[in-house]
Amino acid sequence: MIGSVQRAMRLLEAVADHGYGAPAKQLAREVGLALPTAYHLLRTLTHEGYLRREKGLFFLGEAAERLSGSATQQKRRGMVNDALAQWRDSIGAPVYYAVYREGEIEVLGVADSPGIPAAEEWADFRETGHAHALGQCLLSQLDEEARRDHLDRYPVRPITPYTLRDNRSLLRRLEYLEHAEPVVERQEYALGTACAAVPLTTGATAAAVAISLPSHQADRLLPTARRLQSEIDRLTGTLAISISI
Known part of the structure; x- marks a missing residue:
């Protein structure tokens, strides 16, 4: 198994559980990741369009929504x-x-x-x-x-x-x-x-x-x-x- 992919998927799942968004610290705590690791993965997922960040909170992005629609x-x-x-x-x-x-x-x-x-x-x-x-x-x-x-x-x-x-x-x-x-x-x-x-x-x-x-x-x-x-x-x-x- 590729650990970074598993961790990124857990973060996506955690964001999906928060309809009103969640900050990085909360997401890191929920999935059991060190904060620097969580920040790195969240930035990558945001760059790729799977997440978006507004006022310090992370939400599912357009790419994730397209996957859900498909x-x-x-x-x-x-x-x-x-x-x-x-x-x-x-x-x-x-x-x-x-x-x-x-x-x-x-x-x-x-x-x-x-x-x-x-x-x-x-x-x-x-x-x-x-x-x-x-x-x-x-x-x-x-x-x-x-x-x-x-x-x-x-x-x-x-x-x-x-x-x-x-x-x-x-x-x-x-x-x-x-x-x-x-x-x-x-x-x-x-x-x-x-x-x-x-x-x-x-x-x-x-x-x-x-x-x-x-x-x-x-x-x-x-x-x-x-x-x-x-x-x-x-x-x-x-x-x-x-x-x-």
């Missing part, structure tokens, strides 16, 4: 990935998680396995939201202006024989989707694949979770999507999935 984000991502894996195992299908953020469709997580592989992204998900269930589910949660803005940038274009043909057809479909109901597409994005997506209502950001199945199992699609929806309702409260990750 750790929180990683924890949230881990919670999401764990939930996706749990849903995959429970329903026996690949599970996808996506949000609509800053005008773009972002797929943030996929849980599959060798026995239940995910659909291949052969056409950019961001540009083909009109064709896959995730995209249609996300677009259905936007207001009319946001939808039209998206379609101005990514107009509907057929990518399989089953894809909707134009913007008007997509907008008409979105208008008739019922709130909180699964969105289903069969071979619109990829031949041989059927997908269903359900909205994820935690937070203000448009979000959705989806599944995919081989098209010859399409009769399983809606029942499996409804089972996924019940799993989501059961777990989101306890896992507190953050949509803003």
Whole structure:
């Protein structure tokens, strides 16, 4: 073990315990360091941005706060990935998680396995939201202006024989989707694949979770999507999935 690193980390932990700051003498006493050693480490940590000093008191600096924010984000991502894996195992299908953020469709997580592989992204998900269930589910949660803005940038274009043909057809479909109901597409994005997506209502950001199945199992699609929806309702409260990750 590198002793100086251990001592510096103990000082950081001690500073973190004092929301209103603490002087060097108190910090040295709490971590059991000689005052000159504590001063040297505190100056180094301040120089590197992990601490800041105000009126003789030490506080956590921007670098430490960035680490804390990153750790929180990683924890949230881990919670999401764990939930996706749990849903995959429970329903026996690949599970996808996506949000609509800053005008773009972002797929943030996929849980599959060798026995239940995910659909291949052969056409950019961001540009083909009109064709896959995730995209249609996300677009259905936007207001009319946001939808039209998206379609101005990514107009509907057929990518399989089953894809909707134009913007008007997509907008008409979105208008008739019922709130909180699964969105289903069969071979619109990829031949041989059927997908269903359900909205994820935690937070203000448009979000959705989806599944995919081989098209010859399409009769399983809606029942499996409804089972996924019940799993989501059961777990989101306890896992507190953050949509803003």
